[in-house]
Amino acid sequence: xxxxxxxxxxxxxxxxxxxxxxxxxxxxxxxxxxxxxxxxxxxxxxxxxxxxxxxxxxxxxxxxxxxxxxxxxxxxxxxxxxxxxxxxxxxxxxxxxxxxxxxxxx
Amino acid sequence: xxxxxxxxxxxxxxxxxxxxxxxxxxxxxxxxxxxxxxxxxxxxxxxxxxxxxxxxxxxxxxxxxxxxxxxxxxxxxxxxxxxxxxxxxxxxxxxxxxxxxxxxxxxxxxxxxxxxxxxx
Numbered sequence: 001x002x003x004x005x006x007x008x009x010x011x012x013x014x015x016x017x018x019x020x021x022x023x024x025x026x027x028x029x030x031x032x033x034x035x036x037x038x039x040x041x042x043x044x045x046x047x048x049x050x051x052x053x054x055x056x057x058x059x060x061x062x063x064x065x066x067x068x069x070x071x072x073x074x075x076x077x078x079x080x081x082x083x084x085x086x087x088x089x090x091x092x093x094x095x096x097x098x099x100x101x102x103x104x105x106x
Numbered sequence: 107x108x109x110x111x112x113x114x115x116x117x118x119x120x121x122x123x124x125x126x127x128x129x130x131x132x133x134x135x136x137x138x139x140x141x142x143x144x145x146x147x148x149x150x151x152x153x154x155x156x157x158x159x160x161x162x163x164x165x166x167x168x169x170x171x172x173x174x175x176x177x178x179x180x181x182x183x184x185x186x187x188x189x190x191x192x193x194x195x196x197x198x199x200x201x202x203x204x205x206x207x208x209x210x211x212x213x214x215x216x217x218x219x220x221x222x223x224x225x226x
Contacts (some may be wrong), residue, residue, distance in 0.1 A: 002170070034212035036151075043110075043216035044143075044151065055214070085152055090210065091211045093152040094165060095141075 002026055002090050006098035012106040019075040023088035023102045028068050032092040035064055035073045038100075039084045047086075048073065078103070107133040107169050110202045110217035117223045122192055126220055128168030130186040136160075136180040139205035140189045142215060144198035154200070155187065157211040169195075192224045 001023060013019050023033065031051035038044040046055045048064035061076040061085040075082055083105055088098040114126030128140070133191040141156040156165045164176050175188045185202055199221050204212035 001221055008212050032211075038151070038212075041218075042211075043201065043218050045216070046206075046212060049212050049214075089151075089153075089212060094167065095156075095212075097151040098155065100150040 002029060002093055002096050004088055004090055004096055004098035006086075006100060007086055008053075009099060009105065010102040012104050013078050014106045015078055015080055017078045017106075019078050019082075020104060021074070021088075022099050023071040023074045024072070025069045025071070025090055025092075029090045030090035031067050032090055033064075033071050034089045034091065036089065037064075037082075037086045038087060044087070058084045061065050075103075076101055108204065108215045110204065110214060112200065112202050112217045112220035115220040117225060118192055119141075119226050120193060120224055123188070123190040124192065124222060125188045126200050126222065128217055129185075130183045130185065130202075130204070133204070135178075135183040139209040139211075140178060140185045141203045141205055141209075142176060142201050143184075143201045143213065143216075144196075145201070145219070146189060146195070146198040148190065149198075152198075156205060157185070158209045163209060189222070192222075192226055194224050196222065197220060197224045 005024045033051045036044045036049040052064045063074045085102045125148040139188045142154040157176045199219040201219045202217040206214035
């Protein structure tokens with residue numbers, strides 16, 4: 001099974017900050033990686049697929065990059081509605097998720 | 107508008123069984139693979155199972171293989187997950203999700219989830 005390690009597990013940031021979350025896969029997954037935003041009591045929402053493709057309707061301040069084993073989600077200017085938990089997910093083999101990164105208000 | 111509505115929320119005893127359902131609307135259900143993903147209290151997301159558009163192919167996480175069965179009724183636009191031999195580790199919110207590009211890929215729409223609690 002492919003293991004995904006996200007870092008950090010949590011972070012505090014202010015509105016307007018640039019935020020970077022990393023996801024490392026235990027083996028080469030090419031670009032078979034998605035990123036999700038999840039708020040309590042809500043359905044998760046896909047932000048990025050195929051490592052760097054922005055899902056329709058998602059603001060352009062979200063950017064995904066990487067391939068192979070190392071991936072990054074960047075939020076260029078954090079907005080109040082972006083405080084949530086973010087997960088990476090690989091689909092090179094059976095799906096698996098990273099442990100999540102909780103983005104909190106500083 | 108794509109909508110996925112889960113039902114079957116419940117409290118079940120350890121070793122018992124439960125079926126959760128998901129009714130889909132707003133898209134051609136029979137053309138999409140579907141999946142179940144769960145989240146245990148205070149934990150992250152865990153993929154549970156996927157099923158192909160026709161229902162011919164099914165896939166399971168090691169943690170549930172042999173205990174859970176995924177199925178679908180395309181005439182009713184409904185996805186099911188039958189769970190048996192339940193343990194405390196199966197307590198979670200169970201989300202129904204649409205697969206974006208075939209089974210075991212990524213998920214472009216999710217339901218709000220239904221809570222399953224296994225009591226000891």
